[in-house]
Amino acid sequence: MRLKDIRPQPGSTRRRRRLGRGIAAGQGASCGKGMRGQKARKGGGPRPGFEGGQTPLYRRLPKLKHFPRYVRRPQYTLINLRALAKLPAGSEVSLESLMELGIVTTNDGPLKILGDGEVGVPLTIRAAAITPSARAKVEAAGGRVEIGGSRAASAGS
Template identity: 45%
Template sequence: MQLHDLKPNAGSNKRRKRVGRGNGSGKGTYSGRGLNGQGSRAGGTKGAGFEGGQTPLAMRLPKLPGFVSPRRIEYTPINVSTLEARFENDAVIDGAALKAARLTKYEDEPVKILGDGELTKKFTVKADKVSASAKAKIEAAGGKVELPC
């Protein structure tokens, strides 16, 4: 077999339908559009969701209340009990350490340390936000909180 012997499988390639090229072609006169009406006109089809002039379903449904700011910052919450379980004593906890411990996906991800759980180890925490109870527990254990990182 050589390159000039190659050809597509039978029926895999179809010729496109050439409409409006005379009655002998089988698609002359009305070109498959029927007689009169919206469908026979150029640009005569309406978009998805058009319901013949009736108010579309998407417009009849009630709107959801509230507003979410596009500039809102979503903080990843991490409790002191998680820090206790994942880090050694005297550890420096920053974005890189949190990513290495697989608590965050990215180093520069915004993080807020929360005060749920007990803390016995001493840490230096560099986070974007720390709750008051978490700060009290970290400092009570002999650690330090540095804001913002």
């Protein structure tokens, strides 16, 4: 078999439309493109994304306020170490225990501990995330940190 012997499968090709060759040809006069206008001329029409001179969507979007940096950004329930300083020694800190105590009032997603403030008593912290400074302060006070829980929580879910 040679390159010149290759043929398309029978029935896979169709004849091209002969435009502008009279009524009998089926596509006479305006060639099925309607009357006049940009889309009736040769060369097709405007490029994809063109909106008639208006700033197109792909150029408008990043300028909008509050445009998300990435989709489904994880949302955490944030709390600083300052709020945990009043807890008794040996307490277990989790989102559920903080809600029971009234320290946290809303569940905005998994718990994340931030390092602002000091903690002077040993605590057992169960959270989805913790900052390095907060971890160092908790462990310096003799506490433990257990990381776990769902990180995929989002404001939309």
